[in-house]
């Protein structure tokens with residue numbers, strides 16, 4: 001008989017094997033806290049060392065990306081692809097272009113993706129990649145040259161049944177098109193090797209909107225389960241990228257009141273609630289013109305808080321949609337003091353462990369990103385399905401599928417996370433996500 005696995009012993013080993021990777025340690029610890037007690041009750045997983053295997057990526061590739069800027073200077077960045085786990089389908093997960101990209105960040109994201117992709121119920125494994133390249137301030141031509149050079153290294157590691165990357169921070173539909181164009185040029189194949197493609201060459205309707213819309217749907221389901229209505233609720237949204245803007249848009253559709261958006265320069269506060277017309281203007285400023293939000297201060301009836309996050313503003317719901325560890329213990333205390341009732345993560349791991357404890361202590365409903373932001377990768381999997389059958393589904397069909405997937409993810413979290421007096425969505429998401437991948441790994445034997 002095996003002795004029970006302990007969190008301390010497991011984490012000590014993981015940290016020793018992966019030193020200097022704080023984000024990866026943080027993501028694994030959060031999962032291990034809920035999964036280890038489950039493993040101790042289900043010894044087949046312990047005997048097969050499933051958690052040890054799940055925390056070791058299948059493969060990590062890192063490569064030099066050399067490109068030329070507009071002045072003719074040679075520039076060098078580091079690119080990566082972390083192929084984390086393909087037990088239930090081809091590696092699937094985004095590419096991030098940001099100076100903060102490191103192996104630790106990509107391993108945390110790839111690990112989270114394992115559970116998220118499993119929760120969607122669709123046949124997708126987990127991966128993540130990117131480069132420490134900063135697209136801010138670069139010309140279109142520079143971005144194109146960078147993407148071409150990046151894909152020249154990456155193409156040999158990916159394929160429609162092997163690994164299918166998509167976008168993430170700093171990688172939107174423009175970058176995906178440059179990456180796809182280069183893949184096609186090198187391989188002469190037009191196939192489902194990336195998702196988030198433009199509609200003209202195989203993209204899916206609502207992929208762009210899906211992560212943010214899905215997050216709003218998850219919050220709606222979580223509130224409904226606790227006898228609250230999302231209608232008229234005041235909302236704080238952080239970020240003003242793909243996820244934040246579409247989360248805000250769906251909240252407007254659901255008649256909630258969006259008070260904020262933010263970016264790395266500060267927070268835009270709209271006391272009367274954001275309108276669809278204002279949102280269109282912000283999309284243009286952030287997505288097309290790639291400017292800072294403060295340029296809007298004189299256009300709307302709003303305030304701009306320079307270098308401040310949204311969390312000090314009084315509201316009932318919070319949607320962190322910018323980046324990891326953006327919402328700290330202090331921010332969580334401000335939300336609690338202002339009687340916030342629920343938090344749903346659009347970004348990956350945006351709340352620190354200390355912030356999550358404050359939510360728990362104050363009985364604030366809390367949906368972790370691996371459940372609440374799974375709508376994006378779910379619609380990516382639907383894009384792969386449409387490519388396979390060479391058909392396109394309508395906006396209405398896809399939105400209905402997305403809505404149902406988010407409701408199913410919510411219900412699975414409840415099924416595995418229901419405690420005597422509350423639903424622990426972290427435990428629910430981790431255990432539900434774990435079981436499918438772990439059972440597939442058991443079935444394969446020792447591989």
Ligand SMILES: NC(=O)C1=CN([C@@H]2O[C@H](COP(=O)(O)OP(=O)(O)OC[C@H]3O[C@@H](n4cnc5c(N)ncnc54)[C@H](OP(=O)(O)O)[C@@H]3O)[C@@H](O)[C@H]2O)C=CC1
Pocket residue numbers: 167168169170171211239240241242243244262263264265321322323324326346347348373374376377
């Ligand atoms: N795109 C997708 O489908 C999915 C994305 N996610 C996650 O959602 C999050 C956002 O991704 P996405 O919207 O695609 O990325 P974008 O690049 O489109 O937008 C990122 C936004 O976050 C802001 N931001 C980034 N870093 C900081 C910071 N340190 N402080 C304040 N604001 C910051 C950016 O501000 P600025 O404009 O000033 O740079 C920008 O508004 C990430 O955690 C990502 O992993 C999760 C699931 C799927």
Ligand SMILES: O=C(O)CCC(=O)C(=O)O
Pocket residue numbers: 092093094095113116164165166167168195348373374376377378380
């Ligand atoms: O659509 C995808 O494949 C990836 C989305 C993603 O990177 C994420 O869910 O964090």
